[in-house]
Amino acid sequence: MPARVLDGKALAETMRVEIAQQVAAHVALGHRPPGLAAVLVGNVAASRVYVRNKRRACDAAGIRSWLYELPEECSSQQLLDLVAQLNADAQVDGILVQLPLPKQIDEQAVIEAILPDKDVDGFHPDNVGRLTIGIPRFLPCTPYGVQQILQREGIDTAGKRVAILGRSNIVGKPMALILMQKPSKAFPMGGDATVTILHSRSRDLVEQLRQADILIAGIGVAHFVQPEMVKPGAVIIDVGINSLEGKIVGDVAPGVAEIASAMTPVPGGVGPMTITMLLQNTLEAARIHSGLSPRETSVR
Ligand SMILES: Nc1nc2c(c(=O)[nH]1)N[C@@H](CN(C=O)c1ccc(C(=O)N[C@@H](CCC(=O)O)C(=O)O)cc1)CN2
Ligand SMILES: [Mg+2]
Secondary structure, three states, X not given: OOOEEOOHHHHHHHHXXXXXXXXXHXXXXXXXXXXXXXXXXXXXXXXXXXXXXXXXXXXXXXXXXXXXXXXXXXXXXXXXXXXXXXXXXXXXXXXXXXXXXXXXXXXXXXXXXXXXXXXXOOOOHHHHHHHHOOOOOOOOHHXXXXXXXXXXXXXXXXXXXXXXXXXXXXXXXXXXXXXXXXXXXXXXXXXXXXXXXXXXOOOOHXXXXXXXXXXXXXXXXXXXXXXXXXXXXXXXEEOOOEEEOOXXXXXXXXXXXXXXOEEOOOOOOHHHHHHHHHHHHHHHHHHHHXXXXXXXXXXX
C-alpha cells in the first residue's frame, strides 16, 4: 500500500484559519494588529516568491506587513541600519530577513542585529540558546512546521528513532533540538525522541537510515533518499526543495512512498507549513510586545 500523504498544504490552510481567529481575538482585546517587516535583498527569484507568499498569508490572517527592499549590491551596513530602524519601530513585532543574502553581506551579523524578541525566524543566538536549554521563545519556522505536521497527524515521536539528514542551522540542528526535548510547560512541543543527525561525513549512512522510525530529509540533494535506505513502515518528512528537469522535487525519491507508511509531498508538504509558522511566531511576538506572554520562563 502506498504511504499516507501528509498534506502540509491542507494543514497549513487549517492552521492559518486558526491563527486568523487568534489574531482577531488579540485585536478584540484592544491591541493593535500584529506587524511583520519583511526584508528582501537582491534578485533571487525564489526569495521574492517566498516573501510575496508570506505577505499574502499575513494579509489573510489579519497581520500587517511591510516590504523593505535593498539592491543586490547593498552593503552590510545598509542592511544593519535598516534592521536598527525596524528594531526601533513600535509597530513592528517581527522582522524577517529573507535568506540567502548576497555574498558581500555578513549574514551572521545581520541575524545578531535583530532584537531577539522580534526574531520571528528564531535564528538569533539568544533564541537558539533558549531552544537548546528548553525554554524557547521562537522556534525556527521549518522545523516548527514539521513538528506540527507530526503532532497533528497523530504521529507519536516519544521513544522513536528519528534520523535527520542534514545539519543546517535552519533545519537539521533545531529539528533535532525540538524532537529530542522532554515536553514541559515551557516547551510543550518537545518530542521525547531518540535523535540521530546524519551528514556528508557520517559513516554507515544507509544502515543508520534504515533504523529510523521517522526520517527527516533536509540535505538539498534531489531524490537522495532511495527506497532501499528506508525501513518498511517508516514515516518520511521531506524538507528538500530542489529543481530537477524543470520541476520542484524533494530530497526523497518517489519510490519511497511504496515502502513508507506516511510521507510529505514536495511541493505541498513542509514548505507551506514554514510560512504558517512564521504567522504563528509573529502573533507570539505581538503577544510578547503587549505584555501577554512571559519573556522568561524557567526550565522545568
Ligand atoms: N529568513 C528565512 N529565510 C529562509 C527560510 C526561512 O524560514 N526564513 N526558509 C527557506 C525558504 N522559505 C521560507 O523562507 C520557504 C521555502 C519553500 C516554501 C514553499 O512553500 N515551497 C513550496 C514549493 C516551492 C515552490 O513552489 O516554489 C512547497 O514546498 O510546496 C516556503 C518557504 C530559505 N530561506
Ligand atoms: Mg528557513
